[in-house]
Amino acid sequence: MSTKTHLELTGVDIDFPTPSGPFKALSNVNLKIKRGEFVSLIGHSGCGKSTVLNIVAGLYQATKGGVLLDGKEVNEPGPERAVVFQNHSLLPWLSAYENVELAVKQVFKNSKTKAEMKEWIEHNLHLVHMDHAMHKRPDEISGGMKQRVGIARALAMEPTVMLMDEPFGALDALTRAHLQDSLMEIQADLNNTVIMITHDVDEAVLLSDRIVMMTNGPAATVGEILDVKLERPRHRLELADDPEYNHYRAAVLSFLYEKQRKPDEAAGQPEKNEKKAKSNNPAQKVLNTKQQDAEQRGEEAA
Amino acid sequence: MSSMALKLLKPLGFPDKLNLASLIKALVVPMSGILIFLFIWNIGARNIHTSLGEFPGPAQVYEQSKNLLNEHNRERQKEADFYQRQDDRNAKKLAKNPDAEIKIRSYTGKATFIDQIGTSLVTVLAGFFAASLIAIPAGIVIGLNKTLYSAFNPVIQLFKPVSPLAWLPLVTMVVSAVYVSDDPMFAKSFVTSLITVSLCCLWPTLLNTAVGVSTISSDLNNVSKVLRLSWLTHVIKIVIPSAIPMIFTGLRLSLGIAWMVLIAAEMLAQNPGLGKFVWDEFQNGSSNSLGRIMVAVIVIGLIGFMLDRIMLMLQKKVSWDKSQELR
Numbered sequence: 001m002s003t004k005t006h007l008e009l010t011g012v013d014i015d016f017p018t019p020s021g022p023f024k025a026l027s028n029v030n031l032k033i034k035r036g037e038f039v040s041l042i043g044h045s046g047c048g049k050s051t052v053l054n055i056v057a058g059l060y061q062a063t064k065g066g067v068l069l070d071g072k073e074v075n076e077p078g079p080e081r082a083v084v085f086q087n088h089s090l091l092p093w094l095s096a097y098e099n100v101e102l103a104v105k106q107v108f109k110n111s112k113t114k115a116e117m118k119e120w121i122e123h124n125l126h127l128v129h130m131d132h133a134m135h136k137r138p139d140e141i142s143g144g145m146k147q148r149v150g151i152a153r154a155l156a157m158e159p160t161v162m163l164m165d166e167p168f169g170a171l172d173a174l175t176r177a178h179l180q181d182s183l184m185e186i187q188a189d190l191n192n193t194v195i196m197i198t199h200d201v202d203e204a205v206l207l208s209d210r211i212v213m214m215t216n217g218p219a220a221t222v223g224e225i226l227d228v229k230l231e232r233p234r235h236r237l238e239l240a241d242d243p244e245y246n247h248y249r250a251a252v253l254s255f256l257y258e259k260q261r262k263p264d265e266a267a268g269q270p271e272k273n274e275k276k277a278k279s280n281n282p283a284q285k286v287l288n289t290k291q292q293d294a295e296q297r298g299e300e301a302a
Numbered sequence: 303m304s305s306m307a308l309k310l311l312k313p314l315g316f317p318d319k320l321n322l323a324s325l326i327k328a329l330v331v332p333m334s335g336i337l338i339f340l341f342i343w344n345i346g347a348r349n350i351h352t353s354l355g356e357f358p359g360p361a362q363v364y365e366q367s368k369n370l371l372n373e374h375n376r377e378r379q380k381e382a383d384f385y386q387r388q389d390d391r392n393a394k395k396l397a398k399n400p401d402a403e404i405k406i407r408s409y410t411g412k413a414t415f416i417d418q419i420g421t422s423l424v425t426v427l428a429g430f431f432a433a434s435l436i437a438i439p440a441g442i443v444i445g446l447n448k449t450l451y452s453a454f455n456p457v458i459q460l461f462k463p464v465s466p467l468a469w470l471p472l473v474t475m476v477v478s479a480v481y482v483s484d485d486p487m488f489a490k491s492f493v494t495s496l497i498t499v500s501l502c503c504l505w506p507t508l509l510n511t512a513v514g515v516s517t518i519s520s521d522l523n524n525v526s527k528v529l530r531l532s533w534l535t536h537v538i539k540i541v542i543p544s545a546i547p548m549i550f551t552g553l554r555l556s557l558g559i560a561w562m563v564l565i566a567a568e569m570l571a572q573n574p575g576l577g578k579f580v581w582d583e584f585q586n587g588s589s590n591s592l593g594r595i596m597v598a599v600i601v602i603g604l605i606g607f608m609l610d611r612i613m614l615m616l617q618k619k620v621s622w623d624k625s626q627e628l629r
Binding site: 057058059076077078079081082083085087089091092093102103106107137139157 | 519521522524525527528529530531535539540543546622623
């Protein structure tokens with residue numbers, strides 16, 4: 001990991017036009033990320049995490065400020081900033097192999113031969129443990145497998161930065177744990193720079209080098225940044241009782257539930273309380289409905 | 303029943319496996335529907351008296367369909383005999399004098415019912431094909447561009463409900479004025495019918511394609527942006543496959559309209575085809591006319607149904623979403 005700044009967000013503001021005037025979603029977001037770093041963005045729903053990611057991806061344009069990647073300004077989407085979308089976004093009419101192939105053909109059309117491309121596609125599907133089902137179409141494989149293919153597609157672009165928008169949010173708890181382990185393995189191998197959005201405190205602490213905690217919107221910004229100095233490789237079972245791990249987790253939880261407590265949560269919505277009663281462990285507190293569903297499925301699976 | 307037969311019956315709503323319950327559902331229920339219809343038709347027909355006699359019931363219609371088939375065979379025989387005689391005559395002439403000028407004339411018999419079916423089918427498919435060739439690309443372009451969509455939507459909405467009968471005089475005049483050649487590849491009547499059919503069946507395909515294209519999930523569009531796909535690759539790899547289900551919905555509607563429009567256009571313009579057959583029989587006014595028209599009505603219905611099933615089969619073949627039930 002070099003100490004030189006690799007990706008830099010400077011004074012990023014974004015306004016969205018609404019009928020009642022511009023809505024300031026982000027205000028003065030500053031962030032410096034080093035090469036090979038794994039950074040999580042965490043915050044309550046609607047705080048603009050996805051917006052930050054979309055600005056880095058080039059899908060949105062910042063109103064003020066901007067993004068520099070290796071000294072070059074980011075102003076349009078491109079394969080060097082591959083995105084893993086929350087709902088996998090595979091083309092439903094193509095097999096897993098063909099989905100990755102579309103990306104590989106586009107990125108390496110001038111630099112790889114046909115045989116090299118085939119090998120590269122298969123290599124990436126192998127990385128995410130999808131070799132056995134690579135000729136199946138998205139509707140023939142499970143949600144977790146689809147997300148694996150989505151990751152393979154992003155990895156196959158050989159991105160300088162991989163952007164992951166709640167990649168495991170829609171999955172059940174067991175599948176999520178599997179994929180987190182796979183992601184850690186891949187990350188150890190390739191040492192990619194990764195920015196990942198998550199709602200899951202455990203996930204953030206387990207995977208990240210740094211956790212960027214965002215304040216509530218509108219005009220959200222970076223609240224606190226937590227350096228996670230746990231040894232790698234990390235194992236979820238060993239970490240479960242690790243005091244240092246629990247300390248990090250507590251730090252994130254206190255940011256989310258004390259410093260950035262949502263006003264509507266303080267008022268206590270009945271259905272949210274119900275969910276909370278289900279699991280007394282604060283780490284399992286659910287932050288949005290998508291994850292509530294996933295959590296429930298996880299409980300059923302367990 | 304052999305698996306081949308099952309495969310053929312499947313688009314008609316037959317299940318994969320036949321057991322007694324599904325056999326009843328698949329065969330007996332529709333059959334009894336048809337029988338009830340025939341019964342009501344029979345009773346109703348007996349009680350309707352027209353200036354051309356009693357309205358034809360199922361029996362008379364069956365009788366007339368046999369007649370029409372026989373007439374067709376007789377006409378074919380006549381044609382064969384005609385060419386036979388002509389060849390014999392020419393051979394004799396040439397035997398007498400090798401330098402003799404021989405004349406070969408083509409047979410000019412009247413078109414039979416079967417011939418008219420053929421003409422109508424060729425015309426409808428040509429018109430439908432021409433319309434699709436315009437409507438699908440235009441739909442894609444309009445669907446991808448909101449400004450173009452807003453610009454053309456009023457025009458589309460204006461022309462969509464126009465009846466073929468309103469277009470027909472204009473099309474006839476324009477074709478007469480513009481399509482002038484000494485040795486035309488197609489008859490003028492064919493071109494007129496084709497254009498009328500195209501003008502009327504363009505709209506469902508155009509609109510459905512445009513809607514299908516404009517409702518592509520934004521995630522897939524983002525994938526395309528991240529990959530920096532070129533416009534053409536984006537259209538071929540993302541837009542068309544996404545919109546295929548909607549395009550086919552449009553195509554099926556269009557083909558149905560094309561078939562209905564064609565019969566009306568042929569009738570009004572006296573262009574060869576089933577419509578002309580119906581009109582000629584109506585003008586003819588013999589005691590058999592109503593029966594013969596009723597045969598045409600049933601054949602028109604059957605062909606329309608068949609065309610729709612063929613489109614459905616195609617749609618199932620190209621549809622990537624196998625979970626979607628197509629009917």
